[in-house]
Amino acid sequence: MPFLTFFQWCSNTVVGTVIRDSTWLFPVIETFHLLGLGVLGGTILIVDLRLAGFGLRRVPAPELAREVNGWMLGGLAVILVSGVLLFLSEPLKCYDNAFFWIKIGSLLLALAFTFTVRRSILGREPHLVTARQRTLVAVTSFVLWAGVGIAGRGIAFY
Amino acid sequence: MFSLLSACQWLEGTEWSIAIHESQWVYPAIESIHVLGLCLFVGFTLVMDLRLVGVALRRAPLLKVVAQLAPWIRGGFVVMLVSGALLFSTTPVKFYGNVFFQAKAVMLLLAGTNAWLFHRRAAHLTDAERADGTVPGARLAGTISLVLWTGIVTSGRMVAYNWFN
Numbered sequence: 001m002p003f004l005t006f007f008q009w010c011s012n013t014v015v016g017t018v019i020r021d022s023t024w025l026f027p028v029i030e031t032f033h034l035l036g037l038g039v040l041g042g043t044i045l046i047v048d049l050r051l052a053g054f055g056l057r058r059v060p061a062p063e064l065a066r067e068v069n070g071w072m073l074g075g076l077a078v079i080l081v082s083g084v085l086l087f088l089s090e091p092l093k094c095y096d097n098a099f100f101w102i103k104i105g106s107l108l109l110a111l112a113f114t115f116t117v118r119r120s121i122l123g124r125e126p127h128l129v130t131a132r133q134r135t136l137v138a139v140t141s142f143v144l145w146a147g148v149g150i151a152g153r154g155i156a157f158y
Numbered sequence: 159m160f161s162l163l164s165a166c167q168w169l170e171g172t173e174w175s176i177a178i179h180e181s182q183w184v185y186p187a188i189e190s191i192h193v194l195g196l197c198l199f200v201g202f203t204l205v206m207d208l209r210l211v212g213v214a215l216r217r218a219p220l221l222k223v224v225a226q227l228a229p230w231i232r233g234g235f236v237v238m239l240v241s242g243a244l245l246f247s248t249t250p251v252k253f254y255g256n257v258f259f260q261a262k263a264v265m266l267l268l269a270g271t272n273a274w275l276f277h278r279r280a281a282h283l284t285d286a287e288r289a290d291g292t293v294p295g296a297r298l299a300g301t302i303s304l305v306l307w308t309g310i311v312t313s314g315r316m317v318a319y320n321w322f323n
Contacts, residue, residue, distance in 0.1 A: 027315065027316060027318075027319050030315055031311070031312050031315045031316065034193070034196070034311055034315050035308065035311055035312070037193070037196065037197065038196050038197060038200035038201055038204065038311060039200075039201065039204060040197075041194075041196070041197025041201055042197050042198070042200055042201005042202055042203075042204055042205065043201060043204075043205070044197075045197050045198060045201055045202075046201060046202060046205055049230070054230075055202075055226060055227065055230055056205075056215075056218075056223065056226050056227060057226060058218050058219070058222045058223065058226055059215060059217075059218045059223075063217075064215070067214045067215050068205060068214065071204070071208075071214075146194065149190075149193065149194055149197070150190055150194070153186070153189065153190040153193055154186075154190075156186075157186045
């Protein structure tokens with residue numbers, strides 16, 4: 001069980017112990033995690049909707065993606081750092097939690113998809129991409145990220 | 159005598175409230191909808207506010223951005239309001255006495271007033287303003303909105319903790 005050994009090591013880190021022993025650190029980090037969710041989820045959703053032909057139609061999808069890219073990356077950084085901190089405070093609870101593993105799996109898929117296929121479609125000239133490709137990318141992105149969010153919420157109820 | 163507290167007490171005794179409260183999966187399911195609705199509502203509000211403040215989408219006309227985002231923001235708000243009201247109805251007396259909930263309620267009223275004032279101003283532009291494509295006070299309205307919604311999400315998360323009760 002190489003993972004279990006690693007998770008036990010995480011649990012004993014100074015950061016993990018400090019967060020676990022504090023009353024207010026966990027809620028505060030959770031709040032950052034939630035604010036990061038609003039920014040990351042919102043900027044992904046607004047571009048996905050635009051790809052599917054809805055929402056901010058005044059702005060071409062590649063331009064919209066460029067304009068919100070910094071916010072998306074900032075939201076991602078906040079949610080990843082706060083997520084790792086939350087994890088360090090209770091790794092052994094996560095280890096036994098099916099939702100945690102589903103979340104990590106969908107997160108890796110969502111990240112891989114966002115920074116390869118989705119990025120490449122958004123980087124192309126609009127007339128080189130068919131409407132069907134755009135919709136397919138939008139729906140895939142939405143499903144993958146919604147999976148991360150739902151599984152993440154599920155961790156607390158396992 | 160009618161009071162907010164007695165209304166909360168009445169609500170807490172309804173079969174409706176008890177049914178959600180006692181169900182093992184209804185509460186988490188509504189909470190998930192509330193949190194995912196946040197992406198739609200807060201995320202789109204963020205983009206609109208950034209345009210109002212003038213740091214994003216500067217090449218797109220302000221009123222067009224507002225017009226195209228507003229229906230989604232309104233839809234997202236309905237999702238948040240309905241799911242939020244359902245969550246509230248499970249333990250209204252506890253919410254009523256929670257300082258984070260009280261702060262959230264006040265900030266919600268302020269954010270609503272801010273949005274209402276902005277939209278009212280945008281609906282009564284002079285010809286010169288319309289030609290210019292600007293709404294006076296847009297920058298201020300966007301800033302206030304960003305600050306208030308950050309506060310609302312923060313206090314909303316903190317409602318789960320009863321530190322000051």
